[in-house]
Amino acid sequence: MATLEESAPSRPTDSSEANRHFPSESAAAPQTVARGQRVLHVRAAGVVRRLLAAIVDALLVSAVTLSATLAAALALGVSLPGSKQLGPDFVLAGLLDRNPMALGALGLLAGMSALYQIYLGGILGQTAGKRLFHLRVISSRGSAPGPLLGCVRFVTLLLSLLPVGLGWLWCLFDRKHRALHDHLSGTYVIVEDR
Secondary structure (H helix, E strand, O other), rough: OOOOOOOOOOOOOOOOOOOOOOOOOOOOOOOOOOOOOOEOOOOOHHHHHHHHHHHHHHHHHHHHHHHHHHHHHHHHHHOOOOOOOOOOOHHHHHOOOHHHHHHHHHHHHHHHHHHHHHHHHHHHOHHHHHHHOOEEEOOOOOOOOOOHHHHHHHHHHHHHHOOOOOHHHHHHHHHOOOHHHHHHHHHEEEEOOO
16 A cells, blocks of 8 residues: 655745645655655646546547547438537537437447446546656555546546536645545546656
């Protein structure tokens, strides 16, 4: 089991990525390390890098979902909307009318997002966007979160996004740059050593 400790504050070289060490759960924990434990010193991922990685991940999942939806529409002979018809109103109208293509596309987007985040982010600890920006998701033990914690992280990620992304704003004010879903799932996003 790895313990994450906080050292004396260091001089940040960049406001978005200060060199930080994560504290253990109790701030008054003794500084000695028990036999068989190791101390893991990591650097918290900055808000800008996390946001860029999230944008890359969202674009990848959206592109796969859009491609599959277009392929299904062509295979089924469903007429495709023109470029002037596309937009949030078109999607909302399709959902309210219970259009099978709109509901299927939304279900596919939700399923792809869940698989992407749980498998890559939870089990492997690194999505494609995080890999591109040299970031990694870890649990408090210092390893990849795993499937159960990956599921918890995905559900709490949805909670972070629902109120207009307010859960992500937490990163701006948290000294370890953890968002709401990081706190609720007990995970950290760190900069991976190259």
